[in-house]
Amino acid sequence: MKHTASQRGLTLIELAVALTITAILLGAGVPSFVSWIRNTHIRTTAEAFQNGIQLARAEAVRRNRPVRFQITDTLAADCIRSTTGTNWVVSLNDIDATAAKCDSTPTDPPALPAVPDAENPYIIQARPNSDGSANTLVTADQSGLIFNGLGRVTPAPTGDVTIGIVGNTGTCVADGGSVRCLRIIVSTNGQVRICDPAITLSGDPRAC
Secondary structure, eight states: OOOOOOOOOOOHHHHHHHHHHHHHHHHHHHHHHHHHHHHHHHHHHHHHHHHHHHHHHHHHHHHHEEEEEEEEEETTTTTOOOOTTTTTEESSOOOGGGGSSGSSSOOSSOOSSOOOOOTTOOOOEEEEETTTTTEEHHHHEEEEEOOTTSSSSSOSSSSSSEEEEEEESOOOOOOOOBOOEEEEEEEEEEEEEEEEOOOOOOOTTTOO
């Protein structure tokens, strides 16, 4: 005798239970995923600012002349320096004193004429906030840094310069939330590092 294997599908109750469990799991995972995305944006912004500052310092030493790292509100022709900007520019001249401003085409290295144009910022590199920084907020002690040929900040600040990076929503871990906010610390001798204000353990290199 031949026996035909019977096929059994899901009942409506089983399908409903499976969908409910799936919805619960997805609901539990979404907040963690959102926090991860937010923390990634903060880390990306902090690393980008650190790289820009290090570039300005390295170019100042290489060229043996002052090079500026400037935080800006936009990268348009009417840009201005801002302590809360999420864009930055590395240039030879002060963007607030030039006419071409941040929409000038970056060149590396800028071709300086015998008599430099006072209205040209001579941009080395610029970074827009659209490169991973659109969902972050920046709060800096000052809107720019000037490095001399020795790689030191000039004029010398009275202490370390701090640039805070947070998410545009949520609360920092240091304040009891889930957002991993970061800070960039620039010492008077030009050293730059990223630190985490939520870490308070003495001796931890990640602490601020």
